[in-house]
Amino acid sequence: MNNLTDNNWILSVGTFLPLLGALAIMFGTSRDDERTPKVIGIFTAGATLAIGIATLVLFDYDQSQNLQFFVDAEWIEVISSGYTIGLDGISLPLYFLSMAVTFLVMIYSWDNMPEAGNPKAFYSLMLILQTGMAGTFIAQDLILFFVFFEVVLLPMYFMIGVWGGEQRKYASLKFFLYTMFGSAFMLVAFLAIFFQTGGESFSFAWLYEMGAGIDRDVQIWIFAGMFLGFAVKVPMFPFHTWLPDAHTQAPTQGSVILAAILLKLGTYGFVRIALPMLPQGAEAWAPVIGILAVIGIIYGALGCLAQTDMKRLIAFSSVAHMGFVMLGISTLTTFGINAALFGMVAHGLITGMLFFVAGSIKHRYHTLEISRLSGMLIQMPKMGWILGFAAMASLGLPGLAGFWGEFPAILSAYNPHPALNETLFRTLMVIAAVGTVLAAAYLLWLYQRTAFGEPTEEFAGHSDAEHEAAAHAGHDSHGVAHSLSSAANVDADEHHDDIHDVQPTEWIAWTPFLIAIVVFGVYPQLMFKVLDPAVTQLVNTISAGIPQ
Amino acid sequence: MLAAEEVQHALDLSSGWFLENLWLVALIPAVAFALIMMFGKKMPNGGSEFGLASMAASLVIATGAGIQWMARVNSGDAEEGGEHAIGLLQTFGRSLPRASEGGEVEPFIEPVVTSWVWWQNSGLEFGIGSFADGLSVLLLWLVAFISLLVQIFSIDYVRDDRRYTQFFGALTLFSAGMLVMVMAENMVQLILGWEIMGLCSFMLIGHWWEDAANSKAALKAFFTVRVGDIGLLVGTAVIYFASSDWIAENSPGANGFDIAAIQAWALSGDSSASGAAILVGATALFIACIGKSGQFPLHTWLPDAMAGPTPVSSLLHSSTMVVAGVFLVARIYPVFWEAFNIANGGLSFIAIIGAITIVIAALLAFVQDDIKKVLAYSTVSQLGYMMLGLGTGAWLPAVFHVFTHAFFKCCLFLCAGSISHSGSHHSFDMKKDMGGLRKKMPVTFAAWCVSTLALTGVFPFAGFWSKDEIIDNVGNNGYTVLMWVGLFGAALTAMYMTRSTYLTFFGEPRGAAAGHHFEDHVGDHDLTVEEHEPELAMAGGPMVDVHDEPTPRSLSAAANVDTVDHGHDDGGHDDHHGEDHGPHESGKLILVPVVILAFLATFSGFTNATPLGESWEYVKKYVEPRPVAVAIESIPHSGPGEGVSYFVPGIAEADEGDEGGDHGHSEGCGLTTPPEGSACFFPAVTHATPTLAKIALSLVVVAIGYAIAISFCLAFYKRRDKRLVGLTERSRVARAGHKFLVNKYYLDALYENVIVRAVAHPIANAAYWVNQKVLDATVDAVGEGGKRTGQWVYENIDQKVVDGAVNGSGTVASETGHGLQRTQSGKINQYGGLLFGAAAVAAIVLVIVNVG
Amino acid sequence: MLAANFLLLAAVLFCIGVFGVIARRNAVMVLMSIELVLNSVNLNLVAFALMNDDVDGQVFALFVIAIAAAEVGVGLAMVLLIYRNRRSISLDELSELKG
């Protein structure tokens, strides 16, 4: 593995620039000022995104299997941990996604601050969050990785706890404790692998080399520790119960970031750390991961079918989708891990989009109860179309990004790594394929109930679209029942009268998501080309560590 | 045979711009879709111009490609230098493989493949592009042609619909999807087109989604097809991995998704192509076809899909989309050929499903009152014929039937649309709103009759040539029972079509056909929606019971006279409600497509009129791939947009089966292993030799069907014969049968009430209950336990034990005892739980200690 | 005949019995669940007897049956007494043993 060190300032700047922005907001603005923190926040995130784009441009795509922009500086000498960072084809899409999503979420927040207000705190937390996320994807040292991994936790805890819904305290605490619980085991596992490899270095490259030499039994135990840490984050069945609560209670922005980036930290950890460092442990655990992943797929889908709340349904669908990602990872093949990585990005975009829409619906209707929503296509045609689009992408329609995470993952399960049990994985493949049908069922069912049909009486006649239509039909002496009933309702219930279609800030924030979903769906090679060489190399590392 | 020993040079086949740029056929509608969605609303014609223009362009390219393909075939045949003995060597009984028919080996015409890298994985690059051979060019042309006609029809039919633009957008996207699928170069591309069609089907069936019935039908269609799609995903995966070793060895650069590679692999005789894998793969793929092509037992979505506008029914649910399943089987036919052992007369899954479908769907068509549902069941039944043909080795007749069926079924649906548009006031109910329309709508009536004759297979209309060929070949390949099923189905077809023709066009006009309208406040309708009660019309409730058909259409007709009903004008009613009330002939834009289709329904059969001799077999010549072993010279991927061919015919080895004479069936492609270094792409299917007796038999069967049906109609509907009227009330057997049919064999009840309801409610709720009450409760309990422990530690250890140690160690014991008091609840169950839980924990510890 | 068959069946019954003991509130039902547990043990004993080709296991099973009969007798008598005193046999209302 060659490490390229050209332009190696770019990663550090890209990672820590948001931190500077956060400091500026914290010390440079007053609490009463609503506007300045937003401006600084968006500006910083924009600058970071520009750095990210520069990274994309400078990245050498012909060597995406090598670490680029590589830095290896001394950091904490006492424990032989270094400031080792670098970017390869596996991290690049996620690294860039984290920058883009943060930026877009900030733009969205311009007009859509959660009810608790206080943009100063909100924006600085979001910037800190971004540092943590970006850092996790570039870290090439276990301790550094762990630090970034944990940095993410705190801002998210506050985001849910301060700006969340009614049960935010419970949800945020649950999220925090759950993740901490996993992290504790993970840290123990990190230390164990450090000492088992001679206690010389925490750097990934060293551990890739030495990790395979650890005894099989010891590998299995260390893997168990990492498994707990990452599985909670993913989240895998049965460690997923924090997710619906956290998503349901979190503000829209929190849900989007949680779905788009935070969940990926777990799967990324599996791919980057657990599998290549502990190949035999991975081989022993792969059937367990595969089975839990498939249980997650079916179970998440069934959970969705039982939901009455739209946001909670989307949260459960995350469990199912991450199940596909984990199924791909558990095959330990290039095919599967490629699919998993693609699936991570696709899920980030699609589920992020769904949460955005859910947030906007909540903003307008003040409820996400599915039974109370109906006829959204009449009241907000554009929003309805976007919801339909995101639902279709989510259920894995070819031509949209979701398909390229799902289909190759299912495919790869037919032919797992030679050391794994073929029959088991083929069975898993069929069950996972059934999961795609259930995905269609819950998403279309959701769509049918919320977007189709007539608006419910409660909300009928409050939308811009209907007013406009009513104005058109004004000359009709009869009028229509509709405008009649709306006239009656307007007086009765004033505060619903603000159901307007997609707003400009929403358009700005959403369009990149929508475009990315289509572009990656139509031409997946864009991402596969970056991923594939890096994944091939990774799988070679894994295979080399599994005795035939 | 001289040709057997002669070495052939690589063929220098002609190609052409259209063949190499075939991908434009699909790309143009896709771009048009984007344009319609973005700018359609601002265009003077609401975006329909984009759709029409794109379909016309596609048709032009497809036509060009067709012409060039024919030139290519001719150039290949000329290169071979063979004389085509025409129609000479036809023996009776079982005929011989094609290679021996003309006494000359016809060369394999290599398809023109264009491909780009679409995605890569594990270092393998997978393409997207176009695959031009006879089958794909034929269907591309067909799809583009039918789509264009249907779009022309729609201009008038859905004029003033509130979602006019979206309607055209979805229609165009659908065409793009179907074209992408037909030209698919590999399985993933095929899945892409397949699913896009599913999506469009969802959008178009649910076009009037304000009504819950329509959106439910849309959901059902998408969902049912999606159930079948499990098979598509699994089958593709199985075939990919089963074939990848052979392909990697024999043709580096190709992969297990490539259609040509799969075909070659399946016929390679390799051990990987004869084991369980190919059987599983083929079965899984066929399950997908069952879902998409409405075969038993997943046919239930198709009749419900008639909730969509009529052009949708005509395009998607009769002539194009639903043949996707048939196309898939035809496309990678070698896989099914090998898997189901069709060569040796194996009774295949496909044939059985096809035969069952023919009969059960035809029977259901008898009890429908809705004209579109009759046609829908007829479609299901005809798709059964195609599957039956494919399942028994009658590849060509099945594909030919796809071709002819598209014309007459599309025509029938458009006629139904025309009737409802101008004759029956947006109703599709034959018993309530039709009758006696033949005088009012002469053109529609004529087109309907022609198409009906074609559908029922009357000489010399199109259906006769294709359907009889299927039945004939089924019998010829040794499936006598299935042949009789096919004949029986043909008789049933004649009967139900007679019934619906009679009810629609003959007898006394009823309901809307008699000029009764909602405006009249009277009529045979038991509905009393009145003009001055708009909110009643709004609710839509009273309508639903009357027509389960696109209610909003008639609804809007009721709700307004000549203004645009803003919020809820879902109907595609045109603007002449107010002016003339009675049934009348439709406008030109509707009639032109109908007449063109009727013309083709009459004459398209002559494109492959086997009984007239081989010179008439154009479709056979240009569409059926030749079962010839071709030497493999693999060529690696070339750059984007360049023609890529994986297999270049070098030495065409003539199969030696030609000398076998009568035993020709036992050798040839798909029957024996191709020689080393060569591959086959299509099995040596047999072709039946038409005889007068067989033709006469099938015509007699159809005639009997007509005779019975006509006499029944006259007796039952006209004279109200006492013996027949009320038969279902009097005879228990008749009643039971009728009820069984009306309830659609209770399949819908099974799916909806048992399976779907079970998954959607109890099972999902149980899973969620486990989540909340077991998993989450455990987590909460752990959390609570942690909190309690902390409290306890604080209260008892910190405050009391540690402090207590200072105060006096004597109290420690009693304080600890008090601490443990908490667990001493005195409840037996809790003790039991603790006991067993502790035992379990201890046992786990023991196990770990002893094993680890 | 696989040795594991009987033992697995016994394990299933045992676990169902344990669940019953923990879940049920009604004293009689708890006693019934205990019967399930006892029977699963008996089944094990008989299976062992079969495997070792030795009737000792059967003798033990007989002892267990006898003692179980006694246990049910006394147990039900106690339930009866409790019922008489409190008009209820819900176990969660019985917490005299609370320390």
Added chain:
Amino acid sequence: MNAVLLAADGVNVAQNIGFGIIAAGMIFAALCVVSTKNVVHAALWLVVVLGGVAAQYVLAAAEFVAVSQVMVYIGAVMVLFLFGIMLTRAKIGEESGLNNKGWAIGIPVAVVLFGLLAWAVLDTYGDDTIAEPQLTGANNESTVDIADRVLSPYLAPFFGMTFVLLAAAIGAIVLARKD
């Protein structure tokens, strides 16, 4: 389970099938015992389980134990149960509140226990087969064997047991006596 059932060669298929059917019935009935809402039904389901156990004894060539099982359990214990139910005035219909509040905790405990037991059993015995039990019919030697054992090596425990039974009988009378 199926695979396990049919795995080894030379297995008496009929016996295996018999075992399977009875076992399935027993498990179902046992689940009913712990889940039904009607106390009387629970007792009746218990009869099914006990009968099944007796049938399994016969399959395991322990006829004497089977007969004892039928007589003691189905004959005596069940009657006691039914009396107990009647005397405590259980409703003869469905009854709510038969379960504890925290009853769901039983599910994980039972599942974990089962996992352990199953693991232990399979780990220990795995594919071991037992010799064909000799169903010797009338000339039953195992019963004689049992008698021999009880009356010679196990004589002392036997006596002990008689005392236990006596004590139990007296105890039951004392407890249940109305005074």
